[in-house]
Amino acid sequence: MAQIQTPQPVRGTQSMLGEEADRFHAVVAAFDRVRRLFGFKRVEVPVLEPTAVFSRSLGETTDVVSNEMYTFEDRGGDSVTLRPEFTAGIARAYLSEGWQQYAPLKVATHGAAFRYERPQKGRFRQFHQLDAEIIGAGEPQADVEVLLFADQLLRELGLGKTVVLKLNTLGDPATRQAWRDALYEHFNARAADLSPDSRDRLERNPVRILDSKAHGDWPIVDSAPVIDDFLTSEAADFFAAVTAGLDAAGVRWERAPRLVRGLDYYRHTAFEFMTDTLGAQGTVVAGGRYDGLIEALGGPHTPAIGWAAGIERLAMMIDAPPPEQPEAVLVPLGEAAEKAATKLLAELRRDGIAADMAYRGNMKKRMQRAAASGAGHAVILGDAELEAGVAQVKDLATGEQRAVALELVNTAIRA
């Protein structure tokens, strides 16, 4: 007989049950609540996009595009990619779905994203993000708005104390170019002392040397030119307006002059909400302003800002949500009682009471199941009860039990 090999999950994907799934959903529920408070419209965008959506917008040389994307040809020979992030797809929809007429547009969504990486704590190949964007607003108030959204979400998740906002500005294009040139010059002059990784970055993206993990690089990094010396007055004013808004709203933040972004499309405000409780994956929310992205997709110049948050990372940090439990479990005994219990069960549920029925095993087993479910009450129905038109309603916490008329079981459970 042939051995059937049970298929294993694709590496870096996960299936969740019980508390893990409850945690995941608690994060999404909090996100949706805060999203409404802030007036961000819910949007849905495809998981699958033409590869060009990402390769053009994220930057061809970024790690995500060059070796982390799930890219393949569909049957028609078109190159398609499972989204590695949300922003580019939303920007594409903004252009191709006529959403420009609603600008400035505040939108939010959540769902799966895919990156071909080695899985580890808080990092998966299929992972899930919350995402919020304001498209078509170049004012610093939009930056503040988006940051306040993230801040309130983290507070509602009970993470206000364990997560800190790190903030930086990357300046406008003129600023960024001048700073980048100065960094190149600085690092190139000391290339011999840099770590091999950082030497690689020198040509590709000297800005990224700033967050090198190699200790030997740190003195060189510390003496590197700082962006503040290159900020145009417009860029400096913009950043000042953002931080003033945060201060006015009472959001604590820290300046992180070496915080840069991996993706090419960022300008001005860049930020990460970070924690030290997740090992190597300390970034829990990350985002910034991406005024150049929509142009890179062939659209008109459109300022925009947004962030993404890792649902799994947040889910690992929050307190365990209370498990979902029925309010009552029906315990029928005998065929006639089972029919009556089915009827009562439907009525209770229509009445908004979370209820279940134990239909396997003898009475002891059924009571065990009722108790194990965490229900507050067991509702026992046997021939004697049927005859009297009642059910025995037992409070599983106190052990008290009394006969209740069938039509009053709902109020007895709620009491």
Added chain:
RNA sequence: GCGAUCGUAGCUCAGUUGGUUAGAGCAUCGGUUUGUGGUACCGAGGGUCGCGGGUUCAAGUCCCGUCGGUCGCCCCA
């Protein structure tokens, strides 16, 4: 792509310097009890010890390879 570490029952793990038939707890199912749970007792099912090769009279145990998990590097949410 690189490094470290771990793979024994559905889950968490024990298994001595290599030694007969690989164990426990939890979970599942049955029973003590065809009408009372969160307590007890009895019993049952469930294992090619990740996979392949090697050393040996003998391998869960030692060696090599491979696959998978975990953690770290890179990068990122």
